[in-house]
Amino acid sequence: MASPVVTSIELTSLPKVASGKVRDLYEVDDKTLLFLTTDRISAYDVIMGNGVPSKGAVLTQMSAHWFRVLSERVPGLKTHLLTLAPPTSLSPAEKDLVRGRSMQVRKLKVFPIEVIVRGYITGSAWNEYKKSGTVHGLPQPTGLQQCSPFPKAIYTPSTKAPLGQHDENITPAQAAKIVGERYADRIEALALQVYNTGAAYARERGIIIADTKFEFGLDQETDQIVLIDEVLTPDSSRFWPADEYEVGRDQNSFDKQFLRNWLIQEGLKYKEGVAMPADIAEATAARYKDAFQRLSGKTLEEALAAL
Ligand code: ATP
Ligand code: MG
DSSP states (O other), X not given: OOOOOOSOOOOSSSOEEEEOSSEEEEEEETTEEEEEEOSOOEETTEEOSSOOTTHHHHHHHHHHHHHHHHHHHSTTOOBSEEESSOOTTSOHHHHHHHTTTEEEEEOOEEOSEEEEEEEEOOHHHHHHHHHHSEETTXXXXXXXXXXXXXXXXXXXXXXXXXXXSOOOXXXXXXXXXXXXXXXXXXHHHHXXXXXXXXXXXXXXXXXXXXXXXXXXXXXXXXXXXXXXXXXXXXXXXEEEEGGGOOTTSOOXXXXXXXXXXXXXHTTOTTOTTOOOOHHHXXXXXHHHHHHHHHHHSSOHHHHHHTO
């Protein structure tokens, strides 16, 4: 049976601590959060009125897959994932509701920047480069074309704007002032290592991860930097199908292209709360599931059955 589309999760057994564009966060205890990923989807910074079937499960299982792969390949990497099992305090109905989309994670102090790494030049980076030859204020080689790879992936942080506002691109030096000099270099080195490892892994599986946004937290007891939030998903990254990649033009986005094309065609770009037709939602779901299967080698159903 297909599971229902879930666009908000209301649990009564635990206190809700936050609700973002895609996630609802509950507190399990003073050290643990229940990190729940809904089927909400946003395009052009606007959340659609309906959700994408299975999206919350795909994002959760994909992040879990990456946490395993990256922990094996990046020496010393710490992540916030504790378990995919729901807290024992949930009622049976609540456990059913969160199945596949739940992670218990370590509650940490979040560094208040978006830790962006770019392997290819596109989006706001391409716009800045065309004007000034720089990206986040950092000088770049001449002759890059739209969607060219950078000679080496670069760390291009941004501010973390509150819901509804836009993040602002900043230089690594500005980011260091926000997170503190004590942590800045370690965050940068870790982000580049995680991106390079993940991008190479995805490239072997037919997906170019053009750029991505990580979040890091601080374990205040050990002073360790911890990889938190979702990791290397199509929501936090630009995924491009490698077999369609061509330098010098815009690339199709792996997951949201159907939705974006439909919003543009209907003249609904930037309109709040629009409902997508069922075929657009289904086609989008199929792309998310395809990305999961390419990366993990398993279907979503297989991953869920193994929980
Ligand atoms: P978007 O991802 O679309 O920019 P968002 O980040 O505001 O939106 P969600 O992804 O829906 O929101 O919610 C996740 C929230 O949980 C983020 O605010 C993130 O900083 C926070 N978070 C992630 N991991 C942890 C953690 N281990 N401890 C504390 N907060 C966390
Ligand atoms: Mg987020």
